[in-house]
Amino acid sequence: MKLAFSTKDVKTASFIEMCDTAAYYGFDGIEIYDIDSPQFSGQDSPLVIRNPADARRKLLNRKLEFCALKPPFHIGGGEDCTAAFAEYADAADRLR
Numbered sequence: 001m002k003l004a005f006s007t008k009d010v011k012t013a014s015f016i017e018m019c020d021t022a023a024y025y026g027f028d029g030i031e032i033y034d035i036d037s038p039q040f041s042g043q044d045s046p047l048v049i050r051n052p053a054d055a056r057r058k059l060l061n062r063k064l065e066f067c068a069l070k071p072p073f074h075i076g077g078g079e080d081c082t083a084a085f086a087e088y089a090d091a092a093d094r095l096r
Contacts, residue, residue: 004067008033015045015055019062029067030059035091036072047091056095066095 005022007030012018018039022030032040032047040047046055046066059065069088073081 002028002067004029004031005064006031006033006070007037007039008070010039012039014042015039016058019059019064022064023062027064029065031068031070032066032091033070034072035069035088046095069095 003026005018005025005027007018010018010021012021019030034040035047039045046059069092071084071088073084
């Protein structure tokens with residue numbers, strides 16, 4: 001079984017700090033919770049279109065991989081979540 005580090009409720013300054021913490025404690029992957037949170041807007045974020053390959057390489061150097069994108073809301077349930085779903089699908093495509 002592989003363990004994933006969830007970024008939910010983690011209050012660090014950057015995505016790379018989260019990766020360092022996950023690697024230090026022996027996690028195998030990262031579950032990204034809420035792609036709109038401040039951790040994912042910095043230069044080191046894999047979700048910033050400028051340089052996703054560099055961010056992915058930083059993960060691979062720590063022997064980590066992406067395992068999930070988790071929105072902070074329920075998709076469905078009678079609401080039109082088409083735009084939000086498309087945003088998460090685009091982010092997942094960039095993380096491949």
